[in-house]
Amino acid sequence: MSKTTRATQALAKAGVAFTVHTYDYDPNAERIGLQAAEAIGEEPHRVLKTLMAEVDGKPVCVVVPSDREVSMKKLAAAFSGKSAAMMKPANAEKATGYVVGGISPFGQKKTVPTAIEAAAMDEPLVYMNGGQRGLQVRLSPSDAKTVLAAIVASVVAEA
Template sequence: MAKSTRATAALDKAGISHGLHAYDYSADVDSKGLAAAQALGITPTRMFKTLMAWVDKQPLIAVIPSDQRLSLKKLAAQCGGKHGQMMEVAEAEKRSGYKVGGISPFAQQRPAKVVFASSAQQHDTLYINAGQRGLLLDLSPADALRFLQASCADICED
């Protein structure tokens, strides 16, 4: 398994401190984020998943805790739109340059606006996909938000 990806290289170039954590990835689980959290022995609220969506034909990246579900209605409202929908797998892989199960919000092929769940700021560190299945990175939420020029909002289902 490669220990460097486009995401980690971009963070290294920006001088952003992060850790790397490999785990045994399985495509045959209901929740890849929850499985990753369990494999690393961390709480699911600190394991964030990257979701690709559309809001009124604009691509968006939503980053939410692995134990939560994205509210497309809240995401659309947060972004000043009317209609949100999940991106199809093939389009998400094409736009991000990563395979589903390994999509990172960092160093995507075609960057888009990024919105983190507001709970991201409650943690000292977050775990997020490093751009490869079975490889996660940890970093401070402040560094992630600053690097991605991301916002935080209430985008999860109640």
């Protein structure tokens, strides 16, 4: 497994401090983010999953704790839109240049508006996909926000 991806290159270019963590990716896992958290021995709320969605038909990226689900109503509101829906996996792969299970918010083919769940900003360090299945990067959520020019919003569904 290569530890150099478009995501790690984007972070290095931005001068952000991060560490790379590999794990055994399980393609049969019911929930990829939770499997990643378990595999690296980290709390699920610190391992963030990257999801691709559409707000009013335009692509957006949303980063939320792996143990939570996105509220489409809150996601649409975060981007001042009327409606939101998850992007089909094939479309997400085409838009990002990454394969499902290895989609990182960093180094995507096209820059799209990104939202990070507000609760994640309370953590000193979080894990995000490093652009490859079985690869996570650990960094401060404020650095992630800066690199992604992300908005911070409450986008998760009520527990």
